[in-house]
Every structure is written in C-alpha cells, then in structure tokens.
Amino acid sequence: MLAATIAGSLPKPAWLATPETLWAPWRLPPETLLEGQRDAVVIALHDQEQAGIDVVTDGEQTRRHFVHGFAERLEGIDPARRTRIGIRGDRYVAEVPTVVGPVRRSMPVHVEEAAFARASTTRRLKWTLPGPMTVVDTVADVHYGDRARLALDVAVALNAEAQELAMLGIDAIQFDEPAFNVDAYLGDIEHWGIQALERAIEGVPCDTAVHICYGYGIKANVDWKITLGGEWRQYERTFPLLARSGIGQVSVECAASRVPLELLRLLDGKGVLAGVIDVASLRVETPEEVASTIRRVLEHVPATRLLPCTNCGMAPLPREVARGKLRALGRGAALVRAELGMEAPA
Numbered sequence: 001m002l003a004a005t006i007a008g009s010l011p012k013p014a015w016l017a018t019p020e021t022l023w024a025p026w027r028l029p030p031e032t033l034l035e036g037q038r039d040a041v042v043i044a045l046h047d048q049e050q051a052g053i054d055v056v057t058d059g060e061q062t063r064r065h066f067v068h069g070f071a072e073r074l075e076g077i078d079p080a081r082r083t084r085i086g087i088r089g090d091r092y093v094a095e096v097p098t099v100v101g102p103v104r105r106s107m108p109v110h111v112e113e114a115a116f117a118r119a120s121t122t123r124r125l126k127w128t129l130p131g132p133m134t135v136v137d138t139v140a141d142v143h144y145g146d147r148a149r150l151a152l153d154v155a156v157a158l159n160a161e162a163q164e165l166a167m168l169g170i171d172a173i174q175f176d177e178p179a180f181n182v183d184a185y186l187g188d189i190e191h192w193g194i195q196a197l198e199r200a201i202e203g204v205p206c207d208t209a210v211h212i213c214y215g216y217g218i219k220a221n222v223d224w225k226i227t228l229g230g231e232w233r234q235y236e237r238t239f240p241l242l243a244r245s246g247i248g249q250v251s252v253e254c255a256a257s258r259v260p261l262e263l264l265r266l267l268d269g270k271g272v273l274a275g276v277i278d279v280a281s282l283r284v285e286t287p288e289e290v291a292s293t294i295r296r297v298l299e300h301v302p303a304t305r306l307l308p309c310t311n312c313g314m315a316p317l318p319r320e321v322a323r324g325k326l327r328a329l330g331r332g333a334a335l336v337r338a339e340l341g342m343e344a345p346a
C-alpha cells in the first residue's frame with residue numbers, strides 16, 4: 001500500500017555521461033560502454049532500494065534519449081537521417097530521426113538490458129517506454145503522411161516489446177506520453193492517441209501505466225508553464241478518456257504544480273502515480289513536505305490506488321540532489337503509511 005516509485009530516469013554517474021545535461025553524450029569508449037552502463041544500473045537500483053522506493057527502475061542508465069533510444073532501433077526509422085522540426089506543438093525545435101518506410105520491430109530493443117536489471121534486484125521493477133503519440137511527435141515522417149497510421153504501427157512495435165518485457169518478469173510497463181499535455185493535440189488524443197495507447201498495452205500480462213507530465217525542469221518547459229495560467233486543466237480532457245481505457249495506472253504531476261487536485265477524481269478505478277517530488281527545483285523536499293502532498297492527494301484518491309512518485313524524470317539533476325529527493329520520497333511515503341497503520345509493500 002502506498003508503494004513509492006519514480007517516473008523513470010535518474011542522473012548518470014559523471015564517468016558514464018556528462019552530468020546535469022539532458023541527452024548527454026557518453027564518456028566511455030564503445031568497448032567499455034556496456035560494462036559502464038550496467039554498473040550504473042546496479043548503482044541506480046541500489047540508490048532506490050536504500051531510499052525505500054518500492055517499485056524501482058533502471059534509472060534509464062542505458063539510454064541517451066527516452067524516445068530515440070527506442071525509435072531508432074525500429075525498422076523504417078533512419079537514425080542517421082536527421083530532420084529539424086518543431087515538437088510538442090512547437091515548444092522546442094529538435095533534430096529527430098526520420099521515418100522512411102513502414103515501421104516494424106524486427107528485433108528486441110531493450111530486452112537484454114531489462115533482463116540484466118531484472119537479475120539485479122528483487123524489488124518490483126518497472127520499465128519505461130515512449131508512448132506511441134510521443135514517438136510520432138518526436139520523429140519526422142516522409143513515408144506515412146498520416147500521424148494516426150504511423151502511431152498504430154509504432155503501437156504494434158511497442159506492444160511486441162512490452163509483451164517480451166513482461167515475459168521476463170518486469171512487473172510494470174509505463175508509456176511516457178508528454179505529448180498528451182499539449183493543448184494543440186487534445187483533438188488528436190481523442191481521435192487516435194488513446195486508441196494507439198490501447199493497442200500498445202493489448203494483452204500485456206503485467207501492470208501498465210501512462211506518464212503524462214509537464215516535462216523536465218528545463219527552460220523551455222518553465223517558460224511554457226507560465227503561459228498555462230493559474231490552473232493547469234489539460235488533464236481534464238484526457239483523464240475521462242483514460243478512465244474508460246484499459247490502462248492500469250496514470251502518472252501525473254502534483255508537486256509544485258498548478259494542477260487542481262480534484263481532477264484526480266476523474267481517474268476513477270485507476271492507479272494514480274501522484275508526483276510528490278518537484279523535478280524542476282534543486283531544493284530537496286523534506287519527508288514532511290512529501291507526506292503533506294500525499295495527504296492532499298488522499299483527499300481525492302483512496303490509499304489503495306495511490307502510488308507516491310516523482311513528477312517526471314530526474315536525469316538532468318545533480319546526482320546528490322536526486323538522491324536526496326529519492327530519500328525524501330521513500331520517507332514521506334513511510335510517514336503516511338505509519339499514520340494510516342498501513343504495512344510497507346511486500
């Protein structure tokens with residue numbers, strides 16, 4: 001009950017990649033990179049276990065980018081052909097891989113890395129994958145000319161990967177869909193975004209989640225949030241659709257955000273991964289602050305469906321800040337469990 005978890009990514013050690021940099025280049029040569037990445041996975045798991053995180057991840061230590069890490073290994077996507085486009089409703093301009101043919105998963109993408117992480121912890125293990133709509137929004141397409149059709153093929157590829165990850169003992173698969181919070185896409189989410197997500201989770205025999213955030217704490221996002229006004233109500237459109245979908249859990253921002261928490265009531269029946277750690281600030285929350293955010297969420301979500309979480313990934317943060325935030329999250333969840341007389345999750 002009240003199992004603590006994280007959105008996904010953690011900072012990488014400075015010997016592996018440039019610190020405090022999003023999508024940082026690797027610092028190890030090809031011949032030692034895999035060994036270094038695996039050592040970093042062991043450390044990321046250890047840090048979470050020490051901090052009392054119940055559902056852990058590999059900290060995304062083997063990926064540079066949460067979308068390209070998956071997309072570039074699919075048939076039909078050319079990683080070498082980069083195209084400059086506006087993404088997330090033109091919030092940023094990015095150099096992205098190009099879709100040049102039918103998208104297919106001709107081989108496993110993260111399966112070996114996931115098997116290594118599975119063998120390295122006895123805790124419940126979550127694996128993150130990009131959501132289909134966010135993949136479509138982070139590639140340039142010169143083949144389909146139809147975002148909905150491309151999304152469905154991406155979803156089929158994601159589904160094959162998710163099935164294989166579940167078979168090797170991953171306990172939860174989370175699809176990251178920051179594109180779901182872009183106002184300009186709300187119509188597309190209704191028309192094909194949710195349908196593509198449903199295709200990605202079809203028949204997946206473990207917990208499934210979707211992560212919908214307001215992004216990393218980088219300047220483009222901080223500036224964007226200012227334009228969203230006093231109340232952020234994007235979730236109001238997507239939550240009722242998700243409540244009717246087959247997705248098991250929804251990961252949302254609650255810490256230091258302007259999301260009215262009563263919107264969480266629209267997620268009736270779903271697990272709620274409530275962000276109680278702000279990833280856009282270097283200040284480490286106290287366990288009492290975390291507990292107080294959890295208590296505010298509990299006014300709208302029963303404890304049986306609530307999993308305290310971070311708002312988003314912590315990849316760009318200094319490592320010691322991220323470690324402090326992990327500990328605050330673990331202790332804050334434990335404080336509320338103790339108040340409610342709940343057992344720690346097995």
Ligand code: ZN
Pocket residue numbers: 007178211212213214215216311312313
């Ligand atoms: Zn996020």
